[in-house]
Amino acid sequence: MNKDIVISAKDLDLTFQTNDGPIQALKDVSLDVDRGEFVSFIGPSGCGKTTFLRVIAALEHPTGGTICINGMTPDEARRKRAYGYVFQAAGLYPWRTIAGNIRLPLEIMGYSREDQKEHVRKVLELVDLDGFGKKYPWQLSGGMHQRASIARALAFDADLLLMDEPFGALDEIVRDHLNEQLLKLWARTNKTIAFVTHSIPEAVYLSTKIVVMSPRPGRITDVIESTLPSERPLEIRDSPEFIEIAHRVREGLRAGHSYDE
Amino acid sequence: MKSIVPILSVLAAITAIWYAGAIWMNSQWTLDQAKRAGVELTLPEIVKDTLSQERARLPAPHQVLAELWRTTVEKKITSKRSLVFHGWVTLNATLWGFALGVAIGLSLAIAIVYSRVMDLSVMPWAIISPTIPIVALAPMIIVVMNAIGVQDRLVPKAIISAYLCFFPILVGMIKGLRAPDQMQLDLMKTYNANLRQSFWKLRLPSSMPYLFTSMKIGIAAALVGTIVGELPTGALRGLGARILVGDQFGPPIRIWSALFAAAILAGGLVATVGLIQRFTLKRMGMSR
Amino acid sequence: MIWLMGAILFWAAAVWLNVWLARSRFRGTRAVRIFVPFLFGVTLLVLWEGLVRGLNVSPIILPPPTAIAARFAASTGVLWLDFVQTVVKGALSGYLIGCLAGFAIAILVDMSVFLQRGLLPIGNFVAALPIVGIAPILVKWYGFGWESKSAVVVVMVFFPMLINTVQGLRAAEPMQRDLMHTYAAGYWKTLLKLRLPAAMPFVFNGLKIATTLALIGAIVAEYFGSPIYGMGFRIQSEAGRLSLDMVWAEIAVAAIAGSVFYGVIALIEKGVTFWHPSQRG
Numbered sequence: 069m070n071k072d073i074v075i076s077a078k079d080l081d082l083t084f085q086t087n088d089g090p091i092q093a094l095k096d097v098s099l100d101v102d103r104g105e106f107v108s109f110i111g112p113s114g115c116g117k118t119t120f121l122r123v124i125a126a127l128e129h130p131t132g133g134t135i136c137i138n139g140m141t142p143d144e145a146r147r148k149r150a151y152g153y154v155f156q157a158a159g160l161y162p163w164r165t166i167a168g169n170i171r172l173p174l175e176i177m178g179y180s181r182e183d184q185k186e187h188v189r190k191v192l193e194l195v196d197l198d199g200f201g202k203k204y205p206w207q208l209s210g211g212m213h214q215r216a217s218i219a220r221a222l223a224f225d226a227d228l229l230l231m232d233e234p235f236g237a238l239d240e241i242v243r244d245h246l247n248e249q250l251l252k253l254w255a256r257t258n259k260t261i262a263f264v265t266h267s268i269p270e271a272v273y274l275s276t277k278i279v280v281m282s283p284r285p286g287r288i289t290d291v292i293e294s295t296l297p298s299e300r301p302l303e304i305r306d307s308p309e310f311i312e313i314a315h316r317v318r319e320g321l322r323a324g325h326s327y328d329e
Numbered sequence: 330m331k332s333i334v335p336i337l338s339v340l341a342a343i344t345a346i347w348y349a350g351a352i353w354m355n356s357q358w359t360l361d362q363a364k365r366a367g368v369e370l371t372l373p374e375i376v377k378d379t380l381s382q383e384r385a386r387l388p389a390p391h392q393v394l395a396e397l398w399r400t401t402v403e404k405k406i407t408s409k410r411s412l413v414f415h416g417w418v419t420l421n422a423t424l425w426g427f428a429l430g431v432a433i434g435l436s437l438a439i440a441i442v443y444s445r446v447m448d449l450s451v452m453p454w455a456i457i458s459p460t461i462p463i464v465a466l467a468p469m470i471i472v473v474m475n476a477i478g479v480q481d482r483l484v485p486k487a488i489i490s491a492y493l494c495f496f497p498i499l500v501g502m503i504k505g506l507r508a509p510d511q512m513q514l515d516l517m518k519t520y521n522a523n524l525r526q527s528f529w530k531l532r533l534p535s536s537m538p539y540l541f542t543s544m545k546i547g548i549a550a551a552l553v554g555t556i557v558g559e560l561p562t563g564a565l566r567g568l569g570a571r572i573l574v575g576d577q578f579g580p581p582i583r584i585w586s587a588l589f590a591a592a593i594l595a596g597g598l599v600a601t602v603g604l605i606q607r608f609t610l611k612r613m614g615m616s617r
Numbered sequence: 618m619i620w621l622m623g624a625i626l627f628w629a630a631a632v633w634l635n636v637w638l639a640r641s642r643f644r645g646t647r648a649v650r651i652f653v654p655f656l657f658g659v660t661l662l663v664l665w666e667g668l669v670r671g672l673n674v675s676p677i678i679l680p681p682p683t684a685i686a687a688r689f690a691a692s693t694g695v696l697w698l699d700f701v702q703t704v705v706k707g708a709l710s711g712y713l714i715g716c717l718a719g720f721a722i723a724i725l726v727d728m729s730v731f732l733q734r735g736l737l738p739i740g741n742f743v744a745a746l747p748i749v750g751i752a753p754i755l756v757k758w759y760g761f762g763w764e765s766k767s768a769v770v771v772v773m774v775f776f777p778m779l780i781n782t783v784q785g786l787r788a789a790e791p792m793q794r795d796l797m798h799t800y801a802a803g804y805w806k807t808l809l810k811l812r813l814p815a816a817m818p819f820v821f822n823g824l825k826i827a828t829t830l831a832l833i834g835a836i837v838a839e840y841f842g843s844p845i846y847g848m849g850f851r852i853q854s855e856a857g858r859l860s861l862d863m864v865w866a867e868i869a870v871a872a873i874a875g876s877v878f879y880g881v882i883a884l885i886e887k888g889v890t891f892w893h894p895s896q897r898g
Contacts, residue, residue, distance in 0.1 A: 156792075445644065546745075
C-alpha cells in the first residue's frame with residue numbers, strides 16, 4: 069500500500085433497506101485520494117456523496133467492495149482518531165463556551181490540560197476566532213459557528229479532514245469569505261481534505277480534484293483534475309480556466325441525469 | 330407492533346416479582362399461625378397459604394382479580410358493594426370536574442393570550458397554582474359545603490378535580506394558541522382578518538394537538554382529584570370511598586380491587602381522549 | 618357596608634392601575650412584571666376581607682384573611698412542628714429517594730432497547746394512575762410515622778422522573794452522537810459529556826413536577842394515619858372542629874412550602890440549564 073494514498077476505495081457498494089424497498093446509495097465507487105489533496109464531491113441529493121463521506125468516517129458500512137483509510141479499515145482509522153469530521157450543522161454544545169467546545173475531542177482523547185490549552189489557542193487563531201473563546205454559541209453568528217466547528221475538527225492532530233456541506237446554510241457573501249479562509253488554512257496545515265458540496269463554483273474554487281456524482285444509483289460520473297494554480301484569489305472565478313472546469317462539471321452532472329426530474 | 334414482546338415480558342416479570350413479594354410478605358403470618366397450632370409446614374404448603382390469605386399484607390394478583398370479578402360482574406350494579414356503581418360515581422364527578430377544568434383552562438388561556446393585563450396579572454399565579462397542594466383544601470371544601478347546605482358530594486369533588494386538571498390544560502392551550510409563527514400571523518393581517526376570524530381560522534386549529542395532549546394529562550389528573558376528594562372525609566360512595574372502607578373496616582383486598590378499578594378507569598379515560606384525538610386530528614389533516 | 622364599599626373601590630382602582638401599567642411604556646420592565654401580579658393577589662385578599670366582613674359571612678364557612686393571619690401568628694410553634702413532620706421528614710426524604718431512583722433506573726433503561734420498549738409504555742400508564750390510592754396500604758405496611766409518608770412520595774415521584782429522564786436522554790441529536798462516534802468516545806464518555814447535559818432541561822421538568830407531587834403525597838398519606846402532628850393530620854382534625862382559621866393557616870404554610878420548594882428547583886434549573894432557549898428569554 070502506497071504510503072501516500074490516504075483514501076483508497078475499490079468497487080464500493082452500499083444498499084440501504086428502506087420501507088419502500090432497497091435503495092442503492094453507492095454503486096461500484098472506486099477512487100484514490102493522495103496525501104495533501106483537496107477533493108470535492110459534487111452532485112444532487114441522493115447521489116451518494118454524503119454516504120461516501122460517512123463510509124470513510126465509519127459512520128456507515130459498505131455492503132460490497134473495499135475501502136482503506138491510511139492502510140486500515142475505516143473503523144480502525146476511527147479508533148485511531150485519524151480524521152476530523154465537520155457536519156452540515158455546527159452542532160456546538162450550548163452549555164460549553166467556544167473554547168470548551170473545541171476542547172471536547174481533546175478531553176475525550178486524553179490530552180493533558182496544558183496541551184488542551186495550547187491546541188485550543190492555536191486553532192482559534194487559525195480560524196480567526198481568537199478572543200471568542202469565552203463566548204457561548206448563541207452569542208455568535210452562523211458563520212462563526214461553522215468556523216468553530218472547523219476549529220474543533222482541527223484541534224486534534226488528524227491528517228484527514230472530512231467536511232459535509234459545512235457552508236450550505238450560510239449566505240453567499242459569508243460563504244465566499246469562508247472559502248478563502250479554508251484555502252489559507254489548507255495551505256498552512258497541509259491536511260488532506262474531502263469536501264462534499266452541491267455548489268459548482270465552490271467545488272471548482274476549492275479543490276485540486278473534483279469528483280462528480282449522480283443519483284439512482286449513486287455513482288461517480290467524472291473525476292476532474294483541476295488545472296488551477298494553488299494561489300487562488302476570489303477573482304479567479306471569473307477566469308476562463310475556471311469557467312471551463314465548471315463547464316466540465318456541469319456536463320458531468322447532465323450526463324448523470326442530475327438535471328432530470 | 331414490535332413493542333408487544335418487550336411489554337409482555339416486562340408485565341410477566343412484574344407479575345412474577347409480585348407473586349414472590351406476596352409469598353415473602355405473607356409468610357410471617359403463615360408461620361405464626363403454624364407455630365400457634367404447633368404444626369410444621371412444608372414449603373409448598375407455606376406457598377399455598379401465603380397466596381390465599383383473607384387478610385393478606387400483599388394479596389396475590391389472582392386474589393385481586395377474583396375480588397374484582399366478584400364485585401363487578403357478579404354483583405348487581407345497584408348494590409352498594411358493586412365496584413361498577415362506585416366506579417360510576419367517581420367517573421361522574423371526574424367528568425364534571427374535567428369539563429369544569431377544561432372550561433376554566435380554555436377561557437383563561439384565551440384571556441391570557443389576548444389580554445396583556447390578564448397575562449401579566451394572572452399568569453404568575455396560574456404557574457404557582459400547582460405548587461399549592463389542593464389536597465390541603467379538600468377536607469375544608471367539604472366541611473364548608475356541608476355548612477352551607479350542599480349535601481351532594483359531587484360539587485366539592487368536581488371542584489377539587491377541576492383544580493387539579495385546569496393547569497395542564499391552561500399551559501397546553503396557551504402554548505397552542507401561541508403556536509402559529511409570526512409569518513402566519515402576518516399573512517392573516519394581509520387578509521385584514523379581525524381578531525375573531527384569526528382566532529377561529531388560525532389560532533384555534535393550530536392549538537388542537539396541544540389541547541389534546543394536555544387533555545390526556547388533564548383527565549388523568551381529574552380522576553386523581555376526584556379520588557382525593559373522596560378520600561379524606563368519610564365519603565360513602567365512589568372508588569376513593571371504597572379505598573377508605575377497605576382501610577378502616579377491611580379486608581384490605583378491597584383497597585386493592587378499588588385501586589385496580591381506578592387504574593382501569595384511568596386507562597380507559599386516557600385511551601378515550603386518545604381516540605377522540607386521533608379522529609379529530611385525522612379529519613383536520615394534522616395527524617402524523 | 619363600609620367594608621364592601623372599600624373593597625370594591627380598592628378593586629376598581631387596582632384594576633385600573635394594572636390595566637394602565639400593562640399598556641404603559643413600562644410594561645416590559647421587571648418591576649412591572651412583579652408588581653402587577655402582586656397587586657392582583659393583594660386585591661384578591663382585600664376583596665376577600667371586604668366581602669367576608671361586609672356580608673357577615675360566618676367564620677365557619679370562610680374566615681377573613683386578618684383572622685387567619687392572627688391565628689397564624691399565634692400558632693407558629695404548632696405550624697412549625699407540622700411543617701417539619703410533613704415536609705421535611707415525609708416529603709423531602711421521599712422526593713430525594715424517588716427522584717434518584719427514577720434517574721438511575723432511567724439510565725439503566727437507556728442502555729437496553731428491550732427495556733425501553735417494554736418498560737416505558739408501562740411507566741407512562743402508571744404515571745397517569747391515582748397513585749395516592751396506595752397511601753392506606755403503605756401506612757399499613759410502614760406504620761403511622763413519617764416513613765410511610767415518605768414511601769408514598771417515593772412511588773408518586775418515581776414514574777414522572779423516570780419518564781422525563783428517559784425523554785431527556787433521547788434529546789441529544791443524532792448528528793452530535795455521530796460526532797462522538799468519530800471521536801471514538803465510548804458509551805460512558807458520550808453519556809457524561811453529551812447526553813446528560815442535553816437531558817438536563819427534561820430532568821428538571823421532572824424534578825419540578827415531582828415537587829408538587831411530593832407535597833400532595835405527604836399530606837394525603839397523613840389522612841390515613843399519622844401521629845398527632847403533621848399538616849394533613851392538623852387540617853383534618855381542625856376542619857372537623859370547624860376552626861377553619863387554623864385550617865387556612867396550615868394551607869398557607871403548605872402554599873408557601875410548595876412555592877418555595879418549586880422555586881428552589883427552578884433556581885437551580887436556571888443555573889444548570891442557562892444555555893437552553895427557554896432560560897434565555
